[in-house]
């Protein structure tokens with residue numbers, strides 16, 4: 001009958017966290033109760049079972065890299081990355097878009113030039129275009 | 142010149158590997174990247190393992206552990222060493238897991254964890270680790286986390302109280318309840334296994 005009360009103390013006793021007086025009473029009970037002795041021993045084995053549960057677990061190879069990268073992002077923006085896995089593809093897309101718009105804007109801002117630049121001397125003889133600079137084809141429309 | 146630099150880097154790495162957590166935290170506060178790497182290599186498995194047993198799947202566990210590390214690392218310059226580094230990290234992992242669970246009550250993953258795995262095992266028997274994982278998944282989360290911090294991470298009662306923000310007496314009684322629950326579920330599983338054979 002009293003086993004239930006003692007069983008509740010086994011956990012603290014196992015960790016050396018039971019006050020001395022109570023520990024002495026429990027030890028007296030343990031000496032004459034094989035059931036509580038077995039339970040104490042089984043409780044001591046829980047740690048092994050639980051460690052076994054995580055033993056097979058494999059952490060991704062790039063875990064550290066992801067942490068360090070996310071950390072850099074946090075320090076720059078002051079907030080964590082919501083979806084770290086998405087960051088790399090997003091950056092790639094952003095870089096491509098930026099490159100395309102940059103190229104288009106550069107192309108539009110350039111005045112028209114003939115494909116092959118004329119030699120220095122030839123420029124003196126070549127007839128000047130009617131409006132000075134030649135307006136690019138698309139801007140004339 | 143390059144040789145000397147390489148030698149210095151190696152010496153630093155070796156010194157950090159031998160250093161205690163307190164020294165490593167101080168080195169991190171000074172912004173030494175190798176110190177962050179060393180702390181990662183020490184606690185990577187524990188942090189992911191704790192999150193894994195709480196969330197039931199690896200992808201979420203790594204995301205949570207990653208966020209916990211980032212939070213801890215970014216806050217390191219303000220860390221005054223009130224608690225051990227590990228306690229601090231586990232506290233954040235635990236809080237993130239609890240928040241994560243509240244956000245999207247996992248359904249699919251837990252079911253997958255709970256299914257008996259005997260069929261997966263060529264020998265036809267459930268291993269200790271498999272059974273322990275199943276039992277942990279069945280336990281209430283507040284019992285599970287305390288059991289993991291004590292039995293898997295080996296934290297003292299005081300550190301558990303710190304990590305979970307609980308009074309010491311509650312740690313004692315809850316851990317006792319967690320162990321008794323684990324034992325009961327373990328015995329039930331073994332009995333039902335015997336009946337099936």
Ligand SMILES: [Zn+2]
Nearest residue numbers: 003033035036
């Ligand atoms: Zn007894």
